[in-house]
Amino acid sequence: MKDYLSDDPDDGCIRRIKQGDADAFEAVVYRFERPLRAWLATLSPPGVDADEIAQKSFIAAYTRIDEFEEGTNFGAWLFSIARWQLKTETTRLRRIADYHSRYAPDLLQKLHGEAEVEPEHLMTQVGHLKKCMASLSQDLACLLKWRYYDEISLEEMARLSERSVPAVKKQLWKLRRKLQQCLEQRMEGTIT
Template sequence: MDGSTSLDEYIRRVVDGDLNAFAEIVRVYQRPVRAWIVSRCPPGSDADDVAQKTFVVAFHRIQEFEVGTDFRAWLFTIARFQLMAECTRLKRLADYHSRYVPHALSQELDRRAAEAAEEPSRLTHLRECLKQIEDNAREVLDWRYTSELPLAEIAQRTNRSVGAIMKHLYVLRQKLHECIEQKLAEEAG
Protein backbone atom coordinates (compact mmCIF):
# COMPACT_ATOMS: atom_id res chain seq x y z
CA MET A 1 0.00 0.00 0.00
CA ASP A 2 1.30 3.38 -0.82
CA GLY A 3 2.07 5.83 1.95
CA SER A 4 -0.77 8.19 1.07
CA THR A 5 -3.59 5.60 1.28
CA SER A 6 -4.36 3.77 4.52
CA LEU A 7 -5.66 0.25 4.88
CA ASP A 8 -8.99 1.63 6.07
CA GLU A 9 -9.29 3.67 2.88
CA TYR A 10 -8.60 0.60 0.75
CA ILE A 11 -11.27 -1.31 2.66
CA ARG A 12 -13.80 1.51 2.11
CA ARG A 13 -12.97 1.48 -1.61
CA VAL A 14 -13.47 -2.31 -1.75
CA VAL A 15 -16.86 -1.96 -0.04
CA ASP A 16 -17.72 0.64 -2.69
CA GLY A 17 -16.85 -1.91 -5.42
CA ASP A 18 -13.22 -1.09 -6.28
CA LEU A 19 -11.65 -4.46 -7.18
CA ASN A 20 -8.21 -2.90 -7.64
CA ALA A 21 -8.26 -1.84 -3.99
CA PHE A 22 -8.86 -5.46 -2.96
CA ALA A 23 -6.04 -6.59 -5.27
CA GLU A 24 -3.75 -4.27 -3.31
CA ILE A 25 -4.93 -5.76 0.00
CA VAL A 26 -4.25 -9.26 -1.36
CA ARG A 27 -0.80 -8.17 -2.53
CA VAL A 28 0.08 -6.95 0.97
CA TYR A 29 -1.37 -9.87 2.95
CA GLN A 30 -0.92 -12.80 0.56
CA ARG A 31 2.55 -13.86 1.75
CA PRO A 32 1.89 -13.69 5.50
CA VAL A 33 -1.47 -15.47 5.17
CA ARG A 34 0.00 -18.18 2.96
CA ALA A 35 3.01 -18.62 5.28
CA TRP A 36 0.69 -18.98 8.28
CA ILE A 37 -1.43 -21.56 6.45
CA VAL A 38 1.57 -23.53 5.20
CA SER A 39 2.96 -23.73 8.73
CA ARG A 40 -0.28 -25.31 9.96
CA CYS A 41 -1.47 -27.33 6.94
CA PRO A 42 -1.66 -31.09 7.39
CA PRO A 43 -0.09 -33.37 4.78
CA GLY A 44 -2.29 -33.84 1.75
CA SER A 45 -3.85 -30.40 1.87
CA ASP A 46 -3.27 -27.58 -0.58
CA ALA A 47 -2.10 -24.44 1.24
CA ASP A 48 -2.51 -22.28 -1.87
CA ASP A 49 -6.12 -23.41 -2.23
CA VAL A 50 -6.83 -22.59 1.43
CA ALA A 51 -5.20 -19.16 1.02
CA GLN A 52 -7.26 -18.46 -2.10
CA LYS A 53 -10.47 -19.45 -0.30
CA THR A 54 -9.47 -17.16 2.56
CA PHE A 55 -9.25 -14.14 0.27
CA VAL A 56 -12.47 -15.06 -1.55
CA VAL A 57 -14.34 -15.24 1.77
CA ALA A 58 -12.71 -11.99 2.93
CA PHE A 59 -13.81 -10.27 -0.28
CA HIS A 60 -17.40 -11.47 0.06
CA ARG A 61 -17.57 -10.53 3.74
CA ILE A 62 -15.54 -7.29 3.67
CA GLN A 63 -18.62 -5.20 4.47
CA GLU A 64 -18.80 -7.06 7.83
CA PHE A 65 -15.35 -5.78 8.78
CA GLU A 66 -15.41 -2.81 11.16
CA VAL A 67 -13.09 -0.16 9.80
CA GLY A 68 -10.63 0.91 12.48
CA THR A 69 -10.29 -2.57 14.03
CA ASP A 70 -7.48 -5.07 13.39
CA PHE A 71 -7.87 -6.18 9.77
CA ARG A 72 -4.96 -8.63 10.03
CA ALA A 73 -6.61 -10.43 12.95
CA TRP A 74 -9.92 -10.52 11.04
CA LEU A 75 -8.22 -11.95 7.94
CA PHE A 76 -6.26 -14.55 9.91
CA THR A 77 -9.46 -15.63 11.67
CA ILE A 78 -10.97 -16.33 8.25
CA ALA A 79 -7.79 -18.24 7.31
CA ARG A 80 -8.10 -20.31 10.50
CA PHE A 81 -11.69 -21.26 9.69
CA GLN A 82 -10.78 -22.10 6.10
CA LEU A 83 -7.95 -24.31 7.35
CA MET A 84 -10.31 -26.04 9.78
CA ALA A 85 -12.75 -26.65 6.90
CA GLU A 86 -9.91 -28.15 4.83
CA CYS A 87 -8.92 -30.43 7.73
CA THR A 88 -12.53 -31.57 8.07
CA ARG A 89 -12.69 -32.27 4.34
CA LEU A 90 -9.49 -34.33 4.53
CA LYS A 91 -10.84 -36.33 7.50
CA ARG A 92 -14.06 -37.06 5.60
CA LEU A 93 -12.07 -38.13 2.57
CA ALA A 94 -9.85 -40.41 4.66
CA ASP A 95 -12.92 -41.89 6.35
CA TYR A 96 -14.55 -42.49 2.96
CA HIS A 97 -11.43 -44.22 1.65
CA SER A 98 -11.09 -46.32 4.80
CA ARG A 99 -14.62 -47.62 4.21
CA TYR A 100 -14.47 -47.84 0.41
CA VAL A 101 -11.13 -49.60 -0.06
CA PRO A 102 -12.09 -52.78 1.84
CA HIS A 103 -15.37 -52.93 -0.12
CA ALA A 104 -13.58 -52.47 -3.47
CA LEU A 105 -10.96 -55.04 -2.48
CA SER A 106 -13.66 -57.52 -1.55
CA GLN A 107 -15.37 -57.04 -4.92
CA GLU A 108 -12.08 -57.51 -6.77
CA LEU A 109 -11.31 -60.69 -4.84
CA ASP A 110 -14.78 -62.04 -5.65
CA ARG A 111 -14.23 -61.23 -9.33
CA ARG A 112 -10.86 -62.95 -9.34
CA ALA A 113 -12.28 -65.99 -7.55
CA ALA A 114 -14.92 -66.29 -10.28
CA GLU A 115 -12.19 -66.06 -12.93
CA ALA A 116 -10.12 -68.65 -11.10
CA ALA A 117 -13.05 -71.07 -11.32
CA GLU A 118 -12.70 -70.88 -15.11
CA GLU A 119 -8.90 -71.30 -15.02
CA PRO A 120 -8.73 -75.10 -14.67
CA SER A 121 -10.53 -75.57 -17.96
CA ARG A 122 -8.43 -72.85 -19.61
CA LEU A 123 -5.23 -74.51 -18.38
CA THR A 124 -6.44 -77.89 -19.57
CA HIS A 125 -7.22 -76.43 -22.98
CA LEU A 126 -3.85 -74.65 -23.09
CA ARG A 127 -2.06 -77.95 -22.49
CA GLU A 128 -4.08 -79.56 -25.28
CA CYS A 129 -3.40 -76.66 -27.64
CA LEU A 130 0.33 -76.73 -26.89
CA LYS A 131 0.42 -80.37 -28.01
CA GLN A 132 -0.80 -79.23 -31.43
CA ILE A 133 2.13 -76.80 -31.84
CA GLU A 134 5.23 -78.02 -33.72
CA ASP A 135 8.18 -79.10 -31.55
CA ASN A 136 10.55 -76.28 -32.60
CA ALA A 137 7.84 -73.66 -31.99
CA ARG A 138 7.04 -75.22 -28.59
CA GLU A 139 10.76 -75.01 -27.80
CA VAL A 140 10.75 -71.25 -28.57
CA LEU A 141 7.71 -70.80 -26.30
CA ASP A 142 9.45 -72.79 -23.57
CA TRP A 143 12.63 -70.70 -23.84
CA ARG A 144 10.69 -67.47 -23.62
CA TYR A 145 8.02 -68.26 -21.01
CA THR A 146 9.44 -71.09 -18.92
CA SER A 147 13.16 -70.28 -19.02
CA GLU A 148 12.46 -66.54 -19.47
CA LEU A 149 15.31 -66.13 -21.93
CA PRO A 150 15.78 -62.69 -23.51
CA LEU A 151 14.62 -62.32 -27.09
CA ALA A 152 18.19 -61.70 -28.22
CA GLU A 153 19.34 -65.06 -26.87
CA ILE A 154 16.42 -66.90 -28.48
CA ALA A 155 17.23 -65.14 -31.77
CA GLN A 156 20.86 -66.23 -31.48
CA ARG A 157 19.91 -69.87 -30.73
CA THR A 158 17.57 -70.00 -33.74
CA ASN A 159 19.75 -67.93 -36.13
CA ARG A 160 16.92 -65.43 -36.60
CA SER A 161 16.53 -61.72 -35.90
CA VAL A 162 14.94 -60.40 -32.70
CA GLY A 163 12.13 -58.93 -34.83
CA ALA A 164 11.47 -62.32 -36.40
CA ILE A 165 11.32 -63.95 -32.96
CA MET A 166 8.92 -61.26 -31.70
CA LYS A 167 6.65 -61.86 -34.70
CA HIS A 168 6.90 -65.63 -34.32
CA LEU A 169 5.94 -65.42 -30.61
CA TYR A 170 3.03 -63.13 -31.47
CA VAL A 171 1.71 -65.59 -34.06
CA LEU A 172 2.10 -68.50 -31.62
CA ARG A 173 0.23 -66.62 -28.86
CA GLN A 174 -2.56 -65.80 -31.31
CA LYS A 175 -2.84 -69.47 -32.37
CA LEU A 176 -2.97 -70.60 -28.73
CA HIS A 177 -5.56 -67.98 -27.86
CA GLU A 178 -7.78 -68.98 -30.80
CA CYS A 179 -7.41 -72.67 -29.95
CA ILE A 180 -8.37 -72.09 -26.29
CA GLU A 181 -11.34 -69.90 -27.23
CA GLN A 182 -12.53 -72.55 -29.70
CA LYS A 183 -12.29 -75.28 -27.06
CA LEU A 184 -14.15 -73.12 -24.52
CA ALA A 185 -16.88 -72.47 -27.08
CA GLU A 186 -17.17 -76.19 -27.80
CA GLU A 187 -17.30 -76.88 -24.07
CA ALA A 188 -20.05 -74.31 -23.55
CA GLY A 189 -21.99 -75.19 -26.70
Protein backbone atom coordinates in the same frame (compact mmCIF):
# COMPACT_ATOMS: atom_id res chain seq x y z
CA MET B 1 1.84 -13.19 13.62
CA LYS B 2 1.33 -9.87 15.42
CA ASP B 3 4.01 -8.19 13.30
CA TYR B 4 2.04 -9.04 10.19
CA LEU B 5 -1.14 -7.61 11.60
CA SER B 6 0.16 -4.29 12.85
CA ASP B 7 0.17 -2.61 9.42
CA ASP B 8 -3.52 -2.94 8.54
CA PRO B 9 -5.01 -1.33 5.44
CA ASP B 10 -6.60 1.99 6.31
CA ASP B 11 -10.36 2.42 6.61
CA GLY B 12 -10.42 4.34 3.32
CA CYS B 13 -9.08 1.31 1.47
CA ILE B 14 -11.66 -0.95 3.10
CA ARG B 15 -14.42 1.58 2.35
CA ARG B 16 -13.42 1.65 -1.34
CA ILE B 17 -13.53 -2.16 -1.46
CA LYS B 18 -16.97 -2.17 0.14
CA GLN B 19 -18.12 0.36 -2.46
CA GLY B 20 -17.11 -2.06 -5.22
CA ASP B 21 -13.58 -0.93 -6.08
CA ALA B 22 -12.06 -4.36 -6.79
CA ASP B 23 -8.68 -2.77 -7.56
CA ALA B 24 -8.43 -1.58 -3.95
CA PHE B 25 -8.38 -5.21 -2.84
CA GLU B 26 -5.14 -5.68 -4.75
CA ALA B 27 -3.37 -3.66 -2.04
CA VAL B 28 -4.78 -6.00 0.61
CA VAL B 29 -3.58 -9.08 -1.28
CA TYR B 30 -0.17 -7.49 -1.82
CA ARG B 31 0.09 -6.65 1.89
CA PHE B 32 -0.98 -10.03 3.28
CA GLU B 33 -0.15 -12.62 0.61
CA ARG B 34 3.32 -13.61 1.82
CA PRO B 35 2.60 -13.58 5.56
CA LEU B 36 -0.66 -15.48 5.10
CA ARG B 37 0.91 -18.15 2.89
CA ALA B 38 3.86 -18.55 5.28
CA TRP B 39 1.55 -18.82 8.28
CA LEU B 40 -0.65 -21.39 6.52
CA ALA B 41 2.40 -23.39 5.41
CA THR B 42 3.45 -23.79 9.03
CA LEU B 43 0.00 -25.01 10.08
CA SER B 44 -0.96 -27.13 7.07
CA PRO B 45 -0.74 -30.90 7.48
CA PRO B 46 0.63 -33.03 4.62
CA GLY B 47 -1.76 -33.12 1.69
CA VAL B 48 -3.07 -29.59 2.21
CA ASP B 49 -1.98 -26.97 -0.30
CA ALA B 50 -1.31 -23.80 1.70
CA ASP B 51 -1.34 -21.67 -1.45
CA GLU B 52 -4.81 -22.91 -2.37
CA ILE B 53 -6.08 -22.22 1.15
CA ALA B 54 -4.62 -18.69 0.98
CA GLN B 55 -6.34 -18.12 -2.36
CA LYS B 56 -9.67 -19.35 -0.98
CA SER B 57 -9.18 -17.11 2.05
CA PHE B 58 -8.67 -14.00 -0.07
CA ILE B 59 -11.73 -14.87 -2.15
CA ALA B 60 -13.81 -15.42 0.99
CA ALA B 61 -12.58 -12.14 2.49
CA TYR B 62 -13.43 -10.25 -0.69
CA THR B 63 -16.91 -11.78 -1.01
CA ARG B 64 -17.62 -11.20 2.69
CA ILE B 65 -16.00 -7.75 2.98
CA ASP B 66 -19.32 -6.23 4.07
CA GLU B 67 -19.08 -8.34 7.26
CA PHE B 68 -15.81 -6.66 8.24
CA GLU B 69 -16.24 -3.91 10.83
CA GLU B 70 -14.18 -0.86 9.94
CA GLY B 71 -11.84 0.22 12.70
CA THR B 72 -11.13 -3.36 13.78
CA ASN B 73 -8.05 -5.37 12.87
CA PHE B 74 -8.38 -6.46 9.22
CA GLY B 75 -5.33 -8.74 9.41
CA ALA B 76 -6.79 -10.66 12.33
CA TRP B 77 -10.09 -10.98 10.45
CA LEU B 78 -8.32 -12.29 7.33
CA PHE B 79 -6.20 -14.76 9.31
CA SER B 80 -9.35 -15.96 11.08
CA ILE B 81 -10.96 -16.64 7.71
CA ALA B 82 -7.82 -18.51 6.65
CA ARG B 83 -7.90 -20.59 9.83
CA TRP B 84 -11.49 -21.65 9.05
CA GLN B 85 -10.61 -22.39 5.41
CA LEU B 86 -7.75 -24.59 6.62
CA LYS B 87 -10.00 -26.31 9.13
CA THR B 88 -12.61 -27.00 6.43
CA GLU B 89 -9.99 -28.47 4.09
CA THR B 90 -8.40 -30.69 6.75
CA THR B 91 -11.86 -31.90 7.78
CA ARG B 92 -12.67 -32.70 4.14
CA LEU B 93 -9.41 -34.63 3.72
CA ARG B 94 -9.94 -36.45 7.01
CA ARG B 95 -13.47 -37.40 5.92
CA ILE B 96 -12.17 -38.79 2.64
CA ALA B 97 -9.40 -40.75 4.38
CA ASP B 98 -11.86 -42.07 6.96
CA TYR B 99 -14.30 -43.11 4.25
CA HIS B 100 -11.60 -44.97 2.34
CA SER B 101 -10.23 -46.69 5.43
CA ARG B 102 -13.69 -47.81 6.53
CA TYR B 103 -15.29 -48.77 3.26
CA ALA B 104 -12.49 -49.64 0.86
CA PRO B 105 -12.13 -53.26 2.10
CA ASP B 106 -15.89 -53.79 1.92
CA LEU B 107 -16.10 -52.22 -1.52
CA LEU B 108 -13.23 -54.32 -2.82
CA GLN B 109 -14.86 -57.47 -1.49
CA LYS B 110 -18.19 -56.46 -2.98
CA LEU B 111 -16.62 -55.62 -6.34
CA HIS B 112 -14.74 -58.89 -6.33
CA GLY B 113 -18.02 -60.73 -5.77
CA GLU B 114 -19.74 -58.69 -8.48
CA ALA B 115 -16.96 -58.99 -11.03
CA GLU B 116 -19.40 -60.56 -13.45
CA VAL B 117 -21.77 -57.55 -13.54
CA GLU B 118 -22.57 -56.82 -17.14
CA PRO B 119 -21.86 -53.37 -18.57
CA GLU B 120 -25.45 -53.20 -19.83
CA HIS B 121 -26.70 -53.47 -16.24
CA LEU B 122 -24.39 -50.65 -15.12
CA MET B 123 -25.50 -48.48 -18.04
CA THR B 124 -29.13 -49.13 -17.08
CA GLN B 125 -28.39 -48.03 -13.52
CA VAL B 126 -26.67 -44.86 -14.75
CA GLY B 127 -29.60 -44.09 -17.04
CA HIS B 128 -32.09 -44.54 -14.20
CA LEU B 129 -29.99 -42.40 -11.88
CA LYS B 130 -29.92 -39.61 -14.47
CA LYS B 131 -33.73 -39.76 -14.68
CA CYS B 132 -33.97 -39.62 -10.90
CA MET B 133 -31.68 -36.62 -10.80
CA ALA B 134 -33.65 -34.90 -13.57
CA SER B 135 -36.82 -35.24 -11.49
CA LEU B 136 -35.36 -33.22 -8.60
CA SER B 137 -36.58 -29.73 -7.83
CA GLN B 138 -34.25 -26.89 -8.77
CA ASP B 139 -33.31 -26.32 -5.10
CA LEU B 140 -32.35 -29.95 -4.56
CA ALA B 141 -30.46 -30.13 -7.85
CA CYS B 142 -28.54 -27.01 -6.80
CA LEU B 143 -27.56 -28.60 -3.46
CA LEU B 144 -26.44 -31.74 -5.29
CA LYS B 145 -24.34 -29.70 -7.72
CA TRP B 146 -22.75 -27.61 -4.96
CA ARG B 147 -21.79 -30.63 -2.87
CA TYR B 148 -20.70 -33.21 -5.43
CA TYR B 149 -19.71 -31.28 -8.54
CA ASP B 150 -18.41 -27.99 -7.11
CA GLU B 151 -17.23 -29.62 -3.83
CA ILE B 152 -18.43 -26.66 -1.78
CA SER B 153 -18.08 -27.03 1.99
CA LEU B 154 -21.16 -27.48 4.14
CA GLU B 155 -20.48 -24.12 5.78
CA GLU B 156 -20.42 -22.35 2.42
CA MET B 157 -23.56 -24.22 1.29
CA ALA B 158 -25.30 -23.08 4.48
CA ARG B 159 -24.28 -19.48 3.82
CA LEU B 160 -25.37 -19.59 0.17
CA SER B 161 -28.71 -21.23 0.95
CA GLU B 162 -29.28 -19.13 4.09
CA ARG B 163 -29.68 -22.25 6.26
CA SER B 164 -27.81 -23.72 9.18
CA VAL B 165 -25.13 -26.36 8.63
CA PRO B 166 -27.25 -29.05 10.35
CA ALA B 167 -30.18 -28.15 8.09
CA VAL B 168 -27.97 -28.54 5.02
CA LYS B 169 -26.65 -31.88 6.29
CA LYS B 170 -30.18 -33.13 6.87
CA GLN B 171 -31.30 -31.95 3.44
CA LEU B 172 -28.36 -33.75 1.78
CA TRP B 173 -29.13 -36.92 3.71
CA LYS B 174 -32.78 -36.77 2.57
CA LEU B 175 -31.64 -36.07 -0.99
CA ARG B 176 -29.31 -39.09 -1.08
CA ARG B 177 -32.07 -41.28 0.40
CA LYS B 178 -34.57 -40.01 -2.16
CA LEU B 179 -32.18 -40.75 -5.03
CA GLN B 180 -31.45 -44.24 -3.66
CA GLN B 181 -35.18 -45.02 -3.37
CA CYS B 182 -35.86 -43.67 -6.85
CA LEU B 183 -33.04 -45.75 -8.32
CA GLU B 184 -34.24 -48.91 -6.57
CA GLN B 185 -37.83 -48.35 -7.78
CA ARG B 186 -36.70 -47.77 -11.35
CA MET B 187 -34.49 -50.86 -11.28
CA GLU B 188 -37.42 -52.93 -9.96
CA GLY B 189 -39.66 -51.44 -12.64
CA THR B 190 -42.18 -50.02 -10.17
CA ILE B 191 -41.77 -46.53 -11.70
CA THR B 192 -40.66 -45.48 -15.16
